Amino acid sequence: MAIRHSHARCRGVTTDSPHGTLTHGSYPEYRATTVLTSYHAEQQARGVNAVESTGLWQKTLAVQESDPHAVARNRLRAVYLQAREFSRLLAGEISRDLPSYTVHDITHIDALWETADLIAGQLYELNPAEAFVFGCAALCHDLAMSHSAFPGGLPSRAGLKRWNDTVYMHFKHAYGRAPSAEEISGPPEEVKAKAAAELLRDLHAEQAARLPHEQFQDGDRDTQYYLISDPDFRNTYGELIGRIAASHWWNPSSLPLEFASIIGAPPAFPRDWVVDPLKIACLLRVADASHIDARRAPGFLRAIRPLDDQSRRHWIFQERLQRPWLDGDRLVYTSSQPFAPQDAAAWWLCVDTLRMVDDELRSVDTVLADNRRQRFAARSVAAVRDLDQLAKQIPVRDWYPIDARIRIGDAIDLVRKLGGDKLYGRNPTVVLRELVSNGVDAIRARRALDENNDWNESSYKLQVQLIEEEEFLWLYVRDNGIGMSPDVMSGALLDFGRSYWTSLEARQDFPGLISSGFTPIGKFGIGFFSVFMLGDYVCVKSRRFDQAARDTHILTFEHGLDGRPILQRARSLDALKYGGSEISVKISRKNCRKSASRPREHIRPMRVALPCPGRRSRGDRWER
Structure with missing residues (x-):
């Protein structure tokens, strides 16, 4: 269970443990991060015994009497114990880099066997190959919450743009202003530490997927290490182990899609030693979530840690x-x-x-x-x-x-009050202002990211159009800006009052946007909901600028805020050719008569002064 973060200087992984099978009491000396080194080593030895005492281990990887498959079983057990030893060293780095976190060392990993044994139950069926995959995935799942798990360095793996975005956000939070380019490339130590801690947490599952095949080099020497030293097992199960380790961070609903197929046994194993990745992924995630007890938070450690x-x-x-x-x-x-x-x-x-x-x-x-x-x-x-x-x-x-x-008894009513005419009055200008502001933000965001785009300033367009019919008016606001993915259309867009632009999702979707100096002027959530002041039938069409036309999606509100919207892929005729978004609302003439002013009075040609590429804006100027 991960909590707050801190940071320390990155060091390489020390690997002075034997390559052979780990035997009880043969643990190498290692400079632990606690002051009770001998006690800690004793706890490590107890951890192996605790794993081997579980029913899960006893039924699968323990020595069996009159075992016809002893060679295969012993090999699985030996490779796992060796991987556990290297993982023990790597897990020991986590407390140095993230001292505010509860215990994530090998004792937590070992305890997952006990917790999984309790959750699965005595009658649960698991074969030795599945136990091996479960054990190795448990070893990897949190190991990347340390700089040492990123041989190329954390900023390199995160990508310079994402690193800069994270530094930008923490600098702005600490100092109340945007950092300069020099302050982003060389941030204060406290900002750098918080940015690194956030990225360790955000990227640890992604890096866990790579760890079974990650190569650890001993400086300038030719010595190379892998968590799973046996190349046959690494090639056979490594990718699967990594994906299962990473899956503890995924939405559980995605597991059946990602792990739909059962994996057959290698030629040297019994035919029935197949691996069902779905059940192993499920077992790992609930064991990890459920392991919360005093072993994770010793009182003495709490007394000496900066929390x-x-x-x-x-x-x-x-x-x-x-x-x-x-x-x-x-x-x-x-x-x-x-x-x-x-x-x-x-x-x-x-x-x-x-x-x-x-x-x-x-x-x-x-x-x-x-x-x-x-x-x-x-x-x-x-x-x-x-x-x-x-x-x-x-x-x-x-x-x-x-x-x-504090609770919100009627969220829809609150949205109507804070995002509609009860706050703004019956003035269509409010709707135009909010929708156009969001469109301008989308264009400015695209310009900030489109480094190699040969478009000139006149290529970026925002259009407001009013089409009259006998009983209705149709208002369209179109832009060829950054566009939205289906996840954003069904998530951040509908999250009332939330700012997508400064969220973690935005930094993941568009690395480099925040650190480019982009500052939104619109209210991504509240601004959109203002459209329901004009009518109940609202349609949002969008696709990201860096995706194909076939990725255009349409979100339709047929009954305003009282019904659930429908999200669907656009037909080819409705697809957006250049990316961006289009919001349309159906306005009844009856609503027009109720309004203090008529919509056409406010739909006039507008020119928007956008900042030039590469120049930081002091704010956008609107002219009619």
Whole structure:
């Protein structure tokens, strides 16, 4: 469970461990990040024993009596233990680079076997090859939350544009102004640290997919290391292990699409040692989400780590949680220590986290059932929706757990009030202003990204058109700007009051945009919703400028805010040739008569002064 971040100077991975099979007590000396090195080494040895004591291990990779497949089983076990040893060293770097995070070292990875064993249940079927893939994916899933997991360096893997965007955002947050080009290339250390920490968290799953094949070079020497040293196993299972490791960060609904096929056994293995990636990916994600207990947040580490308030809450509640147990098909979490009023925020964070675990278990159970896979024994978390009962399992002292957060009872009504005529009055100018502002932002964003475009200034166009029919008017606002993907059309566009331009999604979708100096003038969410002041039938057509015409999509509101919009791919005749967006609204003449002024009075030719490429704008000027 990842929390807040920090940063430290990057060092190379030290790999002075033996290449052979790891034996108990043979751990190499390693400069640990805690002050209790000998105690920490003892914990590592206990970790191997803890893994080997689980039913999951005993049924799959442990030595079996009269085993006809002993050679294959022993080879899987030896390669896993060697990979575990290298992963132990790499996982030890995480606490140095992200000291505010709860424990992500090898003890967390080892505990996933125990947690998976509890969740799957004693009767769950897993063969040795699947256990090997699960174990290696568990090794990789969080390893990239350290600079050492990026042999080429974090900025290199993230890409210079994305690195600059992240630095830009943290600089602006810290200093209240946009940084200069020199300040982006050489940011203050605290800004650099926060940018690096954010990218480690954002990219760790993506890098986890590469780790099984990632090569670690010993400086200028010819010595090369891989987490999975056996080239046959690395070639056979490496890519699959990486994808499963990365999948713990994906939406669970995507798992059946990504892991639709069962993988056959290699020639040297028994025929029935097939690998079902879907069930392994499901098991890894729920085991990772569910492992929250005192082992993740030792009190002494909390005392010596630099923690902000949010991080401290994570440490406090996890330190007080005991290992969960299974009651029927529900995980039960308990605490032996009550939460006093000063720890109320930590208790509520615990509630939110347990509800997240509950959501994961329920989602995975649905995925398994819908795809006709064997379901896990644990399918939910006990008492997470009943605060009185949960307070008995995780007690409070001298206060009452009343969930008194601010709620929005009628979100649609709020949108009408804050995004419509109850705020602005019946003035069509407001709608034009907001829609045109969004269009201008889209054009300016495209110009900032289109470095090699041979378009001149007159090539970027924004058009406002009013078409009259017998009973209706149609208002069109078109631009050939940056355009929207289907995800943005169905997500950020409809997220009332949220700014897409400064979001993580925008930085991922358009690297380099924020650090180019682009500053939006429109209100991406509220601005769009103002269109419903004019009519209920609204159509949004868009495609990204860097995609093909066939990627044009249409979002249609047939009944205003009261109905669900329909998203569909545009027909070839409706596709946008050059990218950008078109918003159209159907206006009844009855609404026109109610308006304080008529729409045509406000649809006049407009000229927009756009900043020249490469020049930072002091603001956009509008002229009629």
